[in-house]
Amino acid sequence: xxxxxxxxxxxxxxxxxxxxxxxxxxxxxxxxxxxxxxxxxxxxxxxxxxxxxxxxxxxxxxxxxxxxxxxxxxxxxxxxxxxxxxxxxxxxxxxxxxxxxxxxxxxxxxxxxxxxxxxxxxxxxxxxxxxxxxxxxxxxxxxxxxxxxxxxxxxxxxxxxxxxxxxxxxxxxxxxxxxxxxxxxxxxxxxxxxxxxxxxxxxxxxxxxxxxxxxxxxxxxxxxxxxxxxxxxxxxxxxxxxxxxxxxxxxxxxxxxxxxxxxxxxxxxxxxxxxxxxxxxxxxxxxxxxxxxxxxxxxxxxxxxxxxxxxxxxxxxxxxxxxxxxxxxxxxxxxxxxxxxxxxxxxxxxxxxxxxxxxxxxxxxxxxxxxxxxxxxxxxxxxxxxxxxxxxxxxxxxxxxxxxxxxxxxxxxxxxxxxxxxxxxxxxxxxxxxxxxxxxxxxxxxxxxxxxxxxxxxxxxxxxxxxxxxxxxxxxxxxxxxxxxxxxxxxxxxxxxxxxxxxxxxxxxxxxxxxxxxxxxxxxxxxxxxxxxxxxxxxxxxxxxxxxxxxxxxxxxxxxxxxxxxxxxx
Amino acid sequence: xxxxxxxxxxxxxxxxxxxxxxxxxxxxxxxxxxxxxxxxxxxxxxxxxxxxxxxxxxxxxxxxxxxxxxxxxxxxxxxxxxxxxxxxxxxxxxxxxxxxxxxxxxxxxxxxxxxxxxxxxx
Numbered sequence: 001x002x003x004x005x006x007x008x009x010x011x012x013x014x015x016x017x018x019x020x021x022x023x024x025x026x027x028x029x030x031x032x033x034x035x036x037x038x039x040x041x042x043x044x045x046x047x048x049x050x051x052x053x054x055x056x057x058x059x060x061x062x063x064x065x066x067x068x069x070x071x072x073x074x075x076x077x078x079x080x081x082x083x084x085x086x087x088x089x090x091x092x093x094x095x096x097x098x099x100x101x102x103x104x105x106x107x108x109x110x111x112x113x114x115x116x117x118x119x120x121x122x123x124x125x126x127x128x129x130x131x132x133x134x135x136x137x138x139x140x141x142x143x144x145x146x147x148x149x150x151x152x153x154x155x156x157x158x159x160x161x162x163x164x165x166x167x168x169x170x171x172x173x174x175x176x177x178x179x180x181x182x183x184x185x186x187x188x189x190x191x192x193x194x195x196x197x198x199x200x201x202x203x204x205x206x207x208x209x210x211x212x213x214x215x216x217x218x219x220x221x222x223x224x225x226x227x228x229x230x231x232x233x234x235x236x237x238x239x240x241x242x243x244x245x246x247x248x249x250x251x252x253x254x255x256x257x258x259x260x261x262x263x264x265x266x267x268x269x270x271x272x273x274x275x276x277x278x279x280x281x282x283x284x285x286x287x288x289x290x291x292x293x294x295x296x297x298x299x300x301x302x303x304x305x306x307x308x309x310x311x312x313x314x315x316x317x318x319x320x321x322x323x324x325x326x327x328x329x330x331x332x333x334x335x336x337x338x339x340x341x342x343x344x345x346x347x348x349x350x351x352x353x354x355x356x357x358x359x360x361x362x363x364x365x366x367x368x369x370x371x372x373x374x375x376x377x378x379x380x381x382x383x384x385x386x387x388x389x390x391x392x393x394x395x396x397x398x399x400x401x402x403x404x405x406x407x408x409x410x411x412x413x414x415x416x417x418x419x420x421x422x423x424x425x426x427x428x429x430x431x432x433x434x435x436x437x438x439x440x441x442x443x444x445x446x447x448x449x450x451x452x453x454x455x456x457x458x459x460x461x462x463x464x465x466x467x468x469x470x471x472x473x474x475x476x477x478x479x480x481x482x483x484x485x486x487x488x489x490x491x492x493x494x495x496x497x498x499x500x501x502x503x504x505x506x507x508x509x510x511x512x513x514x515x516x517x518x519x520x521x522x523x524x525x526x527x528x529x530x531x532x533x534x535x536x537x538x539x540x541x542x543x544x545x546x547x548x549x550x551x552x553x554x555x556x557x558x559x560x561x562x563x564x565x566x567x568x569x570x
Numbered sequence: 571x572x573x574x575x576x577x578x579x580x581x582x583x584x585x586x587x588x589x590x591x592x593x594x595x596x597x598x599x600x601x602x603x604x605x606x607x608x609x610x611x612x613x614x615x616x617x618x619x620x621x622x623x624x625x626x627x628x629x630x631x632x633x634x635x636x637x638x639x640x641x642x643x644x645x646x647x648x649x650x651x652x653x654x655x656x657x658x659x660x661x662x663x664x665x666x667x668x669x670x671x672x673x674x675x676x677x678x679x680x681x682x683x684x685x686x687x688x689x690x691x692x
Contacts, residue, residue, distance in 0.1 A: 345656050346581050349675035353587030356678035
């Protein structure tokens with residue numbers, strides 16, 4: 001079958017030409033085979049004495065001529081031109097039909113139908129309009145034959161040929177049109193396939209490079225990274241984690257996180273933290289664990305995949321950072337803070353006490369100059385103590401150790417305390433410290449009394465420091481739904497507008513030179529802001545040069561659950 | 571005879587300043603410089619009118635002395651207790667248990683005025 005197909009196959013650049021020449025080959029081969037069969041059957045009939053030689057010799061000669069003709073057509077078709085071969089073939093057929101019967105039958109009888117075959121075939125084997133050429137040839141042939149036997153040419157037959165030619169032409173044309181469109185579609189499809197294949201290959205390559213790059217990044221990262229699926233099985237881990245935990249990677253990857261948590265290197269506190277991380281959907285941003293002698297900081301984040309318009313949790317990526325050194329430094333720092341707190345304050349307290357004793361003339365009368373000197377010692381010692389307190393607060397805040405402890409507070413008491421501490425300082429500078437409480441403000445609130453006091457002392461101190469005459473005023477009030485406020489205003493020098501954005505920065509004083517004039521590290525407002533932040537509050541400032549400044553703090557209004565009466569007795 | 575004030579404070583200078591303040595008010599003074607000595611004195615000596623107790627002491631902390639002895643022993647029921655500490659947070663925690671909490675730095679004048687109010691007029 002394959003060799004027969006190869007026998008029929010023709011390959012040319014023009015698909016229409018190929019198709020036509022292939023059809024021609026099929027026809028040529030079929031007619032050739034039929035002719036061969038005719039010869040064989042005839043010879044067999046003679047051999048078995050069913051027919052005599054005279055009866056079959058014409059068949060044998062005709063068939064042999066036909067086979068020869070077909071061979072020539074085939075060779076022309078294969079080696080030269082399809083068009084020429086088809087023309088020769090069709091002319092051959094037409095001639096065969098013209099002489100295959102009596103002239104009467106050919107001109108106007110049963111043989112007329114034979115001419116339809118080359119007419120139809122012309123539209124298929126040559127270009128569609130060739131059916132008209134062959135209908136003309138056939139018409140001419142039958143007319144000539146009719147005239148040669150003195151008959152009038154058969155006009156209906158000639159018209160019939162043209163009608164057949166018309167139908168063939170139309171059918172062949174639409175067939176070719178359809179084939180052309182099909183080929184166009186195929187070509188487009190091929191183009192699309194080529195483009196898609198190219199794009200796919202490109203993206204695969206990109207992905208391969210990307211994956212290689214990601215892997216390289218992951219491998220060279222100093223932090224330990226481990227990725228878990230939703231069941232907390234470790235899918236992958238990087239070499240940094242191996243050295244951090246001092247465990248071979250195969251004891252981490254493909255193992256469940258629970259196996260790692262059970263490791264004896266973990267302290268029980270750390271184990272609980274990791275357990276909690278695993279059990280809760282929301283993890284703290286980061287926490288620390290102790291692994292053997294190391295302190296590791298861990299942060300975990302859920303990994304989401306966005307597909308089909310929704311996010312699906314596909315696991316957790318956990319980053320381990322070696323925090324051992326930082327933890328040691330922090331520990332040192334807090335020890336240092338504790339030592340400074342005690343060792344600096346105690347001698348200063350002694351200096352302050354002795355200076356007061358001089359001033360109070362405990363050991364006998366002093367002259368004015370001596371009293372004045374004692375007062376200066378006291379004032380400077382207090383300033384130094386204030387600075388140390390600020391530094392300690394700042395250090396504690398940086399270490400995250402300064403916490404807010406909420407409890408019932410009475411605004412009136414807050415003000416009383418402020419007055420008892422600050423009145424004298426204001427008076428000594430020739431200023432007035434005034435205060436008021438808004439009627440709307442509840443008698444008892446929830447808050448951290450000590451820290452609120454610290455905030456107010458800082459703000460009032462600040463006001464006094466930058467005011468040379470006039471008043472520093474404190475107002476406690478109901479701000480709006482769910483908030484209450486503390487307002488400290490002064491009639492001082494004011495803050496230049498350009499400096500307002502920076503006044504809450506650590507170690508910052510307006511104009512930079514203020515330290516020399518007013519003293520202090522510039523920590524007061526920074527601490528105030530941080531404390532307000534810890535209380536979930538906000539601080540704002542308004543200031544007009546040479547008119548004064550006003551600091552406003554808005555805090556969440558929380559009324560204690562206990563009945564106010566319980567706390568109303570001071 | 572004047573009332574006895576017990577000053578339990580490890581810093582010599584502070585102890586002397588406190589002593590001077592209390593003496594000025596009219597107390598007779600006894601100074602103890604560490605936790606162990608204080609424990610010994612509290613258990614065996616006579617109950618004072620006033621105890622000025624530092625929370626940070628060597629050997630036994632002021633907090634322990636307060637909780638384990640002063641608060642437990644009936645003899646100290648009438649004794650006024652003032653604690654001194656540099657840690658405001660810690661001080662706050664004891665406000666309910668003592669008469670006064672003083673946060674360091676402690677002013678000579680403040681201490682003198684406060685104790686003068688505590689002392690019965692004689």
